[in-house]
Amino acid sequence: MKKNQFPITATFIDEITYDIPASNWSDDQWRQDLDNMKNVGIDTLVIMRGVFYDKCIYPSKHFPTLKEEGEDFAKLIFEEAQKRDMKVFLGLYISNLTWNDGDYKHEVEQNKIYIEEVLERYGHFSSFYGWYIPQEGCSHYYNLKETTQELASLCKEYAPDKPVLLSPFFKGRNHHPNDTFAPEKTEEVWLDLLENCKGKVDILAFQDGTSPLEDYEEYLKAMKRVCEKYDMHLWANVETFERDVRAMFFPIPFDVLRRKIAIAEKHVEKCITFEFSHFLSPQSIFPSAKNLHDLYTKYYTERAKKQK
Numbered sequence: 001m002k003k004n005q006f007p008i009t010a011t012f013i014d015e016i017t018y019d020i021p022a023s024n025w026s027d028d029q030w031r032q033d034l035d036n037m038k039n040v041g042i043d044t045l046v047i048m049r050g051v052f053y054d055k056c057i058y059p060s061k062h063f064p065t066l067k068e069e070g071e072d073f074a075k076l077i078f079e080e081a082q083k084r085d086m087k088v089f090l091g092l093y094i095s096n097l098t099w100n101d102g103d104y105k106h107e108v109e110q111n112k113i114y115i116e117e118v119l120e121r122y123g124h125f126s127s128f129y130g131w132y133i134p135q136e137g138c139s140h141y142y143n144l145k146e147t148t149q150e151l152a153s154l155c156k157e158y159a160p161d162k163p164v165l166l167s168p169f170f171k172g173r174n175h176h177p178n179d180t181f182a183p184e185k186t187e188e189v190w191l192d193l194l195e196n197c198k199g200k201v202d203i204l205a206f207q208d209g210t211s212p213l214e215d216y217e218e219y220l221k222a223m224k225r226v227c228e229k230y231d232m233h234l235w236a237n238v239e240t241f242e243r244d245v246r247a248m249f250f251p252i253p254f255d256v257l258r259r260k261i262a263i264a265e266k267h268v269e270k271c272i273t274f275e276f277s278h279f280l281s282p283q284s285i286f287p288s289a290k291n292l293h294d295l296y297t298k299y300y301t302e303r304a305k306k307q308k
Helices: 027-039 073-083 104-122 141-158 183-193 213-230 254-264 287-307
Strands: 008-013 044-047 087-091 128-132 164-166 203-207 233-237 270-273
Touching (some): 044 128, 044 270, 073 104, 141 183, 183 213, 203 213, 213 233, 213 254, 254 287
Parallel strands (some): 008 044, 087 128, 233 270
C-alpha cells in the first residue's frame, strides 16, 4: 500500500441516502467537507449512485428527479473536485437494491441512457476519472455475474480510458451468520463471478464490515489472489460505521477502525471508506464522528512523526 500520513485516501459520497440520514447540507457545506477530506489526504471521491429508485443527483431529462436546473449535485462535486485536484468515480444507475431480482438487461438499457446523459453533461471535467457499479453482491444471487459483466462492458464501450470500480461484500459471519462463505469458498465464487471481466473491471474494494475482524486478513489474501489472476487492483473499503451494535449505523469506535486499517495496509493498494461525511467528518451530523476525526488525525499524525 502506498504510504501516506493518513491511510484512508478515498471516500464514497452517498447523496441519495437510503439507510443513513440525510445531512441536508448546502453547497457551501459540501465545499467545506471536501476541504475537510483534502486536509486528511483524501484524493478520490466515489459518488455512490447517480440514480436510485425515483431519485437522481442532477436535473435529468430521462430520470425522475427533485433537482431543478440550478440544483446539480453532480456538477458541484465535479467542479469542486477539479479545483482540489481530486478524482471522481461516478456511480451508475441502479433501479433498486436487488435491481428487480436480477433484471440485468433492464439495468443495462437504463444505464445506456444514463451514461450518454452524464458524459454529455460532465464528460469535459478533468476530475471525471472513472465509474462505480453500485449493483453490489456476494454470490450468484440476482444474476450478479451477468450484471457485473454487462455493466462493466458498457462502461468500457463508452469510456475505455475510465477505470471501473466494484465494492462487493463478503458472505462472512457478520453479514450471513447462517450461510457463510469461508475465504477459500469466497475466492472460488469470485473467480467465477469475474471470469469474463478481465480488462473490464479494474478495482475491487470489498466491504470489510461483512467479515469478523479475526477472519478479515484471510479474506483479503483470497481476494488478492483473484485480483492477481485477473489483473485487477485490490483496495479495502474500510467502513467507518459500526455494523454489530444496532440496526442504524453510527460512527465506529476508533480502536476497531485502527485494527481494521492495520490489517488492510498489509495487503491493499488503497483504502476507501463508507463514508467520510457521515462518520469521519468534523462537521458530521453525528457528534461522535467529530471525536472519531480527532482521534484518527491525532493517531496517524503521531505515527507519521515516529516513522520519519
